[in-house]
Amino acid sequence: xxxxxxxxxxxxxxxxxxxxxxxxxxxxxxxxxxxxxxxxxxxxxxxxxxxxxxxxxxxxxxxxxxxxxxxxxxxxxxxxxxxxxxxxxxxxxxxxxxxxxxxxxxxxxxxxxxxxxxxxxxxxxxxxxxxxxxxxxxxxxxxxxxxxxxxxxxxxxxxxxxxxxxxxxxxxxxxxxxxxxxxxxxxxxxxxxxxxxxxxxxxxxxxxxxxxxxxxxxxxxxxxxxxxxxxxxxxxxxxxxxxxxxxxxxxxxxxxxxxxxxxxxxxxxxxxxxxxxxxxxxxxxxxxx
Numbered sequence: 001x002x003x004x005x006x007x008x009x010x011x012x013x014x015x016x017x018x019x020x021x022x023x024x025x026x027x028x029x030x031x032x033x034x035x036x037x038x039x040x041x042x043x044x045x046x047x048x049x050x051x052x053x054x055x056x057x058x059x060x061x062x063x064x065x066x067x068x069x070x071x072x073x074x075x076x077x078x079x080x081x082x083x084x085x086x087x088x089x090x091x092x093x094x095x096x097x098x099x100x101x102x103x104x105x106x107x108x109x110x111x112x113x114x115x116x117x118x119x120x121x122x123x124x125x126x127x128x129x130x131x132x133x134x135x136x137x138x139x140x141x142x143x144x145x146x147x148x149x150x151x152x153x154x155x156x157x158x159x160x161x162x163x164x165x166x167x168x169x170x171x172x173x174x175x176x177x178x179x180x181x182x183x184x185x186x187x188x189x190x191x192x193x194x195x196x197x198x199x200x201x202x203x204x205x206x207x208x209x210x211x212x213x214x215x216x217x218x219x220x221x222x223x224x225x226x227x228x229x230x231x232x233x234x235x236x237x238x239x240x241x242x243x244x245x246x247x248x249x250x251x252x253x254x255x256x257x258x259x260x261x262x263x264x265x266x267x268x269x270x271x272x273x274x275x276x277x278x279x280x281x282x283x284x285x286x287x288x289x
Contacts, residue, residue: 083107091272095151095280105280112281115274119266128285135244136261141287144241146233147171149289155279161265162233170265173221173233177258186213191252197226198240200248 016023047053050062061067080087086107098105117126123137124130130139147153162171178187186209192202193210214226221234228236235243244250244259266275282288 087271087273090276093276095155095276095283098280100284108277108280109284111274112277112279115270115278116281119270120278123263128282135250136259138243139241139287140282141285142241143287143289144236144239145287145289146173146228146230146235148230149283149287151279151283151288154283154288155276157263158279158282159265159267159275162263163260164262164265167265167267171233171263175221175254175259177256178217179256182213182217182255186210187252187255190214190218191248191255194226194237194251194255195246195248197238198242198246200246 012025014023014025047060048062049064050066051059052062053060086104089104090108090111093104093108098108116124116128121128124140125137128140131137143149145153147157157171160167160169160171162173164170182190189206189210190213191210192206193214196202196207214222215224218226221229221232222237223229223234226237228234228238240246242250243261244254270278
């Protein structure tokens with residue numbers, strides 16, 4: 001018995017045609033349509049259940065009360081609880097006595113690195129070598145320190161900052177503007193003298209006259225011969241390491257206008273364990289003493 005041939009139904013078109021190609025009006029499979037409807041319903045429910053719709057401040061909270069910020073805060077709190085014992089030990093530790101290879105040293109170094117990248121790298125660079133495109137941001141890898149590179153001294157600088165008026169124990173040194181304290185010729189002479197201290201070529205006559213100006217006006221902070229004074233935070237001008245630049249124009253700007261860069265005190269923003277950790281991290285980078 002032969003099978004009845006299947007009759008092919010002519011499919012309607014949408015009426016669209018281009019270059020002889022017609023667009024058929026084939027209906028979608030019913031299961032696909034219902035899945036599509038389900039995703040619409042799910043999407044509407046999601047925007048009601050979770051934070052979604054932007055408002056002037058923030059967004060709709062969602063009736064489930066979910067918050068990514070709260071989730072992150074809970075995760076941070078969980079790790080704080082896990083590290084509570086070692087953080088307590090680090091906060092009260094004598095930093096100079098923490099020995100490399102110990103668990104406390106490894107934890108302090110790694111937590112200090114994380115703190116540095118988060119809070120300090122914006123000014124000192126991610127690698128702590130300063131920011132080459134901008135002056136006034138110290139390189140922490142060399143051995144040039146205003147107040148000294150011992151780990152306890154570094155810790156004090158981090159905790160209390162430099163010229164931070166919000167901290168009573170902040171580091172203070174004042175490079176005053178000398179444009180009204182010295183005559184123009186005296187400024188010319190002392191600029192040549194300072195430039196020559198670090199190996200620059202300068203007019204010998206100006207250098208000789210500038211040495212007298214320097215002795216009378218600058219040596220009380222920068223030391224005899226410009227080698228610096230760590231008790232006062234006076235920079236060493238004879239080592240060719242410069243915070244703002246060592247060309248004559250920049251030296252002149254420093255002499256005429258002074259320098260009053262600020263490093264914030266971190267006691268109010270970081271825990272004692274974080275301060276100690278970042279002090280140890282900076283110290284072990286290579287420039288610590």
